Amino acid sequence: MSPTFYTCCDELIKRWDMHIRLQGSCELDVWPEFQGLTGDVISRTAFGSSFKEGRRIFQLLEEQAELGIQVIQNIYIPGYRFVPTKTNKRMKEIHREIWALLSRMIEHRERSMRKEGATDDDLLRLLMESNFRYSQEQGGSKNTGMTKDDVIEECKLFYFAGHETTSVLLTWTIVVLGMHPSWQARAREEVLQIFGKNKPDFDGLSQLKIATMILYEVLRLYPPLSAVVRETYKKMKLGDFSFPPGVQLYLPILLIHHDPAFWGEDASEFNPERFASGVSKASKIQGAFLPFGWGPRICVGQSFAMMEAKMALAIILQNFSFEPSPSYAHAPYTVVTIHPQYGAQMILHRL
Numbered sequence: 457m458s459p460t461f462y463t464c465c466d467e468l469i470k471r472w473d474m475h476i477r478l479q480g481s482c483e484l485d486v487w488p489e490f491q492g493l494t495g496d497v498i499s500r501t502a503f504g505s506s507f508k509e510g511r512r513i514f515q516l517l518e519e520q521a522e523l524g525i526q527v528i529q530n531i532y533i534p535g536y537r538f539v540p541t542k543t544n545k546r547m548k549e550i551h552r553e554i555w556a557l558l559s560r561m562i563e564h565r566e567r568s569m570r571k572e573g574a575t576d577d578d579l580l581r582l583l584m585e586s587n588f589r590y591s592q593e594q595g596g597s598k599n600t601g602m603t604k605d606d607v608i609e610e611c612k613l614f615y616f617a618g619h620e621t622t623s624v625l626l627t628w629t630i631v632v633l634g635m636h637p638s639w640q641a642r643a644r645e646e647v648l649q650i651f652g653k654n655k656p657d658f659d660g661l662s663q664l665k666i667a668t669m670i671l672y673e674v675l676r677l678y679p680p681l682s683a684v685v686r687e688t689y690k691k692m693k694l695g696d697f698s699f700p701p702g703v704q705l706y707l708p709i710l711l712i713h714h715d716p717a718f719w720g721e722d723a724s725e726f727n728p729e730r731f732a733s734g735v736s737k738a739s740k741i742q743g744a745f746l747p748f749g750w751g752p753r754i755c756v757g758q759s760f761a762m763m764e765a766k767m768a769l770a771i772i773l774q775n776f777s778f779e780p781s782p783s784y785a786h787a788p789y790t791v792v793t794i795h796p797q798y799g800a801q802m803i804l805h806r807l
């Protein structure tokens with residue numbers, strides 16, 4: 457994974473460099489920049505050499521999600537989704553285009569896997585290979601294993617789960633480090649000590665202690681997903697309360713992360729030092745830090761996200777210093793994820 461992370465981050469740095477060269481100094485909204493970066497990382501990880509087609513699929517998915525949110529916000533009229541409105545027609549077109557692109561990609565991959573064996577090291581290959589093995593174990597019947605629809609849904613899930621969450625983490629990290637120059641300097645010192653100006657590698661990224669403390673503190677203050685939901689599947693007792701099956705329970709991660717009862721009086725302040733002795737010692741009780749959820753459904757991409765964020769942070773710190781622009785307005789805003797409502801305009805200086 458780390459070469460993919462590096463390739464994408466390197467492209468980002470080259471783009472930022474170009475802005476600086478053209479304008480002398482540079483003001484950038486880093487929020488769309490990081491959305492582009494994490495979208496690229498997921499496209500390459502999911503589809504490897506076919507990442508350009510992957511990018512198109514993800515663009516379409518994004519448009520579909522936006523249209524979906526518009527539809528949810530309208531008054532609910534039963535059957536309205538079958539009416540050929542402009543939005544409904546566009547959503548159907550998008551669905552068809554995604555299907556056609558993915559089907560082509562899967563068929564092409566099947567042919568090349570049969571001819572040359574597996575060469576791509578990506579999620580699509582892993583899904584197709586494990587599916588093929590499973591079908592073989594079941595006697596090669598066509599009705600076993602994942603359907604093409606299932607593969608498409610898995611790819612979509614990874615995109616939605618891993619793209620915006622990680623870009624939100626990176627955005628708040630840069631904003632908060634811009635607001636706290638002493639932590640920015642400490643993080644840069646550590647990065648330069650470990651890598652100098654060289655390309656960050658997996659081993660070095662695993663040694664970054666200050667950067668990890670900073671990322672944890674950002675995840676505490678601005679958890680990309682502000683809540684998770686669970687549903688009781690049988691009669692259950694939680695503390696003094698009894699619940700019948702089918703009750704939805706809402707776990708408010710954001711509120712838990714800001715509660716002085718768990719984090720002390722400075723709960724709403726940025727203080728990465730609280731993570732100096734690890735996650736388990738950072739809060740007054742165990743389990744108060746849950747940016748990636750908890751239990752059997754905990755985020756499967758958490759190590760992926762942390763490595764990606766460390767790679768991006770290390771390369772940015774090697775190359776730029778930054779502070780919030782006067783036009784930046786601090787307005788965390790929750791629509792699925794907690795993101796900056798008016799963007800994250802930063803001033804970048806080349807080092």
Ligand code: HEM
Pocket residue numbers: 613614617618619621622625679680681684685747748749750751752753754755756757758760761
């Ligand atoms: C900072 C980045 C991320 C955050 C904060 C985050 C957070 C979460 C949370 C809170 C959940 C729900 C867990 C639960 O219900 O208990 C989740 C699920 C999931 N995440 Fe992440 N995530 C991040 C990055 C990623 C990445 C990069 C990937 C993929 C490469 C990913 C893949 C998934 C998947 C597939 C699930 C569903 C797991 C399941 O239902 O079993 N996530 N994530």
